[in-house]
Amino acid sequence: MDETEKLQTHRRGSGVSTVYETLRNEIIELKLPPGSPIDEQQLSDRFALSRTPIREALVRLAAEGLITTLTNRATIVSNIDFLGLPEFFDALTLMYRVTTRLAAANHAEGDIAAILVQQKAFEAAVSNRDVLGMISTNRDFHIAIAQAGRNRYYVELFTRLLDEGRRILRLYYSSFNDVLPRQYVGEHEEMIQAIINRDVTLADRLASAHADQIVGQIRSYITADSRQNAKLAL
Amino acid sequence: MDETEKLQTHRRGSGVSTVYETLRNEIIELKLPPGSPIDEQQLSDRFALSRTPIREALVRLAAEGLITTLTNRATIVSNIDFLGLPEFFDALTLMYRVTTRLAAANHAEGDIAAILVQQKAFEAAVSNRDVLGMISTNRDFHIAIAQAGRNRYYVELFTRLLDEGRRILRLYYSSFNDVLPRQYVGEHEEMIQAIINRDVTLADRLASAHADQIVGQIRSYITADSRQNAKLAL
DNA sequence: TGCCGACTTCTTGTCGACAAGAAAAATACA
DNA sequence: TGTATTTTTCTTGTCGACAAGAAGTCGGCA
Numbered sequence: 001m002d003e004t005e006k007l008q009t010h011r012r013g014s015g016v017s018t019v020y021e022t023l024r025n026e027i028i029e030l031k032l033p034p035g036s037p038i039d040e041q042q043l044s045d046r047f048a049l050s051r052t053p054i055r056e057a058l059v060r061l062a063a064e065g066l067i068t069t070l071t072n073r074a075t076i077v078s079n080i081d082f083l084g085l086p087e088f089f090d091a092l093t094l095m096y097r098v099t100t101r102l103a104a105a106n107h108a109e110g111d112i113a114a115i116l117v118q119q120k121a122f123e124a125a126v127s128n129r130d131v132l133g134m135i136s137t138n139r140d141f142h143i144a145i146a147q148a149g150r151n152r153y154y155v156e157l158f159t160r161l162l163d164e165g166r167r168i169l170r171l172y173y174s175s176f177n178d179v180l181p182r183q184y185v186g187e188h189e190e191m192i193q194a195i196i197n198r199d200v201t202l203a204d205r206l207a208s209a210h211a212d213q214i215v216g217q218i219r220s221y222i223t224a225d226s227r228q229n230a231k232l233a234l
Numbered sequence: 235m236d237e238t239e240k241l242q243t244h245r246r247g248s249g250v251s252t253v254y255e256t257l258r259n260e261i262i263e264l265k266l267p268p269g270s271p272i273d274e275q276q277l278s279d280r281f282a283l284s285r286t287p288i289r290e291a292l293v294r295l296a297a298e299g300l301i302t303t304l305t306n307r308a309t310i311v312s313n314i315d316f317l318g319l320p321e322f323f324d325a326l327t328l329m330y331r332v333t334t335r336l337a338a339a340n341h342a343e344g345d346i347a348a349i350l351v352q353q354k355a356f357e358a359a360v361s362n363r364d365v366l367g368m369i370s371t372n373r374d375f376h377i378a379i380a381q382a383g384r385n386r387y388y389v390e391l392f393t394r395l396l397d398e399g400r401r402i403l404r405l406y407y408s409s410f411n412d413v414l415p416r417q418y419v420g421e422h423e424e425m426i427q428a429i430i431n432r433d434v435t436l437a438d439r440l441a442s443a444h445a446d447q448i449v450g451q452i453r454s455y456i457t458a459d460s461r462q463n464a465k466l467a468l
Numbered sequence: 469t470g471c472c473g474a475c476t477t478c479t480t481g482t483c484g485a486c487a488a489g490a491a492a493a494a495t496a497c498a
Numbered sequence: 499t500g501t502a503t504t505t506t507t508c509t510t511g512t513c514g515a516c517a518a519g520a521a522g523t524c525g526g527c528a
Contacts, residue, residue, distance in 0.1 A: 012488065012511060013305050040480070050513045052286070055481090056293055063297040071247050072480060072519050084386065091387040094332065102324075152318065153325040157391050244483060246518060274510075284483045289511090306489050306510060 015049050022047075027066050028163050029075050029132075030170045032080040032208045038067055064160065067110075080167055082222075089218075092165065093211040095158040099142065100207035101136040102149030104195045111148035112196060119188050126181045131173045134181055135166050141188060145195070172221035181219060187213070249283050254293040256281075261300050261311055262397050264364075264404045268313040270299060276422060300393065314401055316456070323452075326399065327445040328394040333376070334441035336383025338429045346383035346430060352378045353422050360415045366408045368402055368415055375422060379429070399452075406455035421447070 023043075026032045043054045058075060061067045069075040081088075103111070118141035125133030139162040146155045187210050194203040257277075260266045277288045295301045303309040337345070351376075352375035359367035372403060373396040380389045421444045428437040 016511090040476095050511095051480090054510055055290070056511095059290055059293045060297055063294055069480090073521080074479070087385040088389060090385060091338075098328065151324060153391065157387065158305070160402060161387065205506095229416040250481090275508095284481095285510090286482055286484095290481095303510090307491080308509070 002224075014051045015047065016056050018042065019047055019049070019054060020060050020202075023057060023061060024064075024066065026165050027061070030167060032077050034077050034167075036077045036078065037152070038075045040075075060109060080164075080171070085222075088161065088164065089215045092159070092161045093208065093215060095146075095154060095161055096142070096207045096211035097204050099146035099149045099151075099158055100195065100203045101156050102154070103145045103153055104198050104200045104203035106150045107148040107195055107198075108150075111144075111191070115141065115144045115148060115192060115195070119185075119192065122188065123185055126185055135169050135173065138184070139163070139166060145191070148195070168218060172218070180213075186225050249281065250287045250290050251404075253277065253281055253288055254294050255282070257291060257295060258298075258300065261295070262400050264401060266360045268311050268401075269318050270311045272311065274309075279388070285422045312403070314398075318457075322395065322398065323449045326395045327442065327449060329380075329388060329395055330376070330441045330445035333380035333388050333392055334386075334425060334429070334437045335434055336385055336388070337379045338386045338434045338437035339430050340385075341382040341429055341432075345378075346426070349375065349378045349382060349429070351424060353419075353426065356422065357419055360419055366404075366450070368408065371402050373397070374398060380426070382429070402452060406452070418444075418447070424456050 003010070032038075038058065040051050040054050040058070043049075044051045047054065058067060062069055062075070066078055067075055068078045085090075103115075118137060122134065122137040122141050125131075125137050142162060143155065143159055146158045149155075175207075187206065190207045191203060191210065194206055257266070257272075266272075272292065274285050274288050274292070278285045279282075281288065292303075294303060296309070298304055300312055301309055302312045308313065337349075352371060356371040356375050358364075359371050376396060377389065377393055380392045383389075421440065425437060425440045425444065428440055
């Protein structure tokens with residue numbers, strides 16, 4: 001691993017959130033793959049912090065379900081629950097629909113601009129065939145929509161679901177093809193238009209179809225090479 | 235406050251969850267009202283534990299949004315967000331519908347029995363005019379339904395919403411009248427029957443109406459004596 | 469050679485103490 | 499007497515060290 005990271009002038013409570021966010025990203029981006037052991041001592045060295053703040057960050061990650069602590073034994077990055085995928089798809093689809101719906105109903109002044117920014121970023125990622133970029137900008141796009149919907153409960157659940165989805169997609173991104181992403185760009189544009197027009201019914205229908213697309217895509221990836229599954233489920 | 239609590243023979247990691255659950259209950263039951271200061275030292279004395287495990291429990295509660303930590307200053311029991319009530323009602327209604335729907339579709343062998351147990355408890359509370367009991371058994375009843383629906387994401391969000399609802403209801407339970415609770419018993423029975431018959435559409439409609447009832451009730455309480463509001467929102 | 473039990477080692481869980489930051493209190497000054 | 503500034507005090511944030519529990523290791527015995 002690399003040497004200890006920055007953090008000379010850390011004001012009092014900043015270290016914890018740094019550790020939290022850093023680990024969160026590394027878990028979601030599979031830099032820390034499922035099952036990886038999390039060693040407190042090691043993190044303590046890496047961030048040049050005592051074990052206490054490290055521990056606090058880990059507790060937060062555990063509360064979010066991103067890591068699993070085996071009591072008195074070890075703590076590891078949570079495995080992706082393949083058996084629970086149908087539940088995941090169901091919840092994801094519902095959140096796609098609800099957030100897009102609410103965005104059409106509730107969006108205010110600056111919201112559309114914020115959504116468009118993310119959509120541009122997604123388009124750029126598609127143009128560059130930057131698959132990892134597509135995965136994360138797609139997430140940001142839908143979170144921007146959720147925020148326009150003005151319901152923190154949905155934003156929170158949706159964020160968690162999309163991030164869990166990022167982990168799954170990263171497992172399979174090699175098999176991404178070219179035609180689907182371009183189709184997504186078009187679907188995104190339709191959704192934006194429906195939101196602008198405050199057409200709740202249409203927004204719902206588009207979100208629903210969009211969700212089905214994505215769920216179907218993930219499903220086909222998984223069934224296509226299920227060897228990965230066996231390898232990582234342990 | 236009373237003297238230090240039990241916990242002579244605590245196996246290694248047990249203290250943390252004890253503290254967590256104890257505080258969680260006290261917050262939800264308003265034994266610790268919104269805005270109450272949480273003093274780590276004091277809790278340390280009370281549970282006969284070091285500040286470290288106390289802190290871990292507090293971090294968990296903070297992650298759940300039940301307490302708010304003012305950095306370097308104080309940590310208090312989170313206030314009830316009256317401005318966010320519309321969002322809350324929207325999410326609550328959706329979860330009522332979705333969980334009941336899924337229960338009708340997915341319930342398996344023992345689920346109905348579990349639901350009936352909670353329904354009996356709710357009936358008993360209504361008979362005894364035990365308002366506090368009604369509030370908590372009603373929660374347990376709907377969580378039992380959610381569990382029959384077999385979707386952990388919904389169960390988790392719904393639990394949080396119902397518990398938040400318990401806090402709000404406790405603020406107003408004095409104004410509970412007699413006719414509404416009995417009506418709820420009947421509505422519950424209809425829902426159970428729809429679930430048993432796997433009638434998804436009916437289950438959805440009943441849950442929707444039930445949610446509207448409850449939301450309407452809470453709303454009328456709040457507008458009826460909004461002095462409480464001003465008093466506790468600080 | 470194969471299995472059972474004590475021992476070692478490693479990681480987590482807990483502790484008491486210290487440091488930093490902010491509010492409250494006390495003091496100085498106009 | 500009122501205000502600005504310093505000092506005090508109190509609470510949180512961080513640290514290093516110790517204790518407990520579990521897995522793996524080593525040795526003894528059939």
